[in-house]
Amino acid sequence: MSFRSVLHRLEESFLAALLCAMTVLTFSQVVMRYGFNAGWLWALEVNFYLFGWLVLIGISYCVRVKAHIGVDAVVRLLPPDPRRWIGLFVAFLAIVYTCLMLYGSWVYLHRLQILGVEAEDIPVERWILSLCLPIGFGLLLYRLLQMAWRIAIGQSPGYELADEAHDAIRDVAGDDNPDATVVSR
Secondary structure: OOHHHHHHHHHHHHHHHHHHHHHHHHHHHHHHHHHHOOOOOOHHHHHHHHHHHHHHHHHHHHHHOOOOOOOOHHHHHOOHHHHHHHHHHHHHHHHHHHHHHHHHHHHHHHHHHHHOOEOOOOOOEHHHHOOHHHHHHHHHHHHHHHHHHHHHOOOOOOOOOOOHHHHHHHHHHOOOOOOOOOOOO
């Protein structure tokens, strides 16, 4: 098994575990609160941090599976070479932004560690709970570099986004190569 496939499985399993934990915790909190007039004081804060982990790891996952949406109607009208150059430029901008966020999250965590700030309802230091910031942005940087490389060597026509219109037409028509100008009955 390659590093890439191990990383994919770990990422997907971790996201599934986070979502499951959030669902179970929220459901049990609702049952406890409305069924028994009780609850856990720490549940809301735990869900807050779990959600942060889910979002920041999910960003890189969505880049990998091409699930991010974007407005690329004009770019799709361009010939292949300009589309590739625009894709590389967009990937470069996303990489620069991710590097800035990675650096900022590292500085933030370092300051939290120096201050020794604990979470409000959980007896754990906040820098440990906020490790999702550098990990998530590190994974995002890895995925963006992969995408930029695919664009640069010609394996991808440009910055890869979700194409909801294409997917909807394919689902309705049952065609893998839909043409929006053809109506099938």
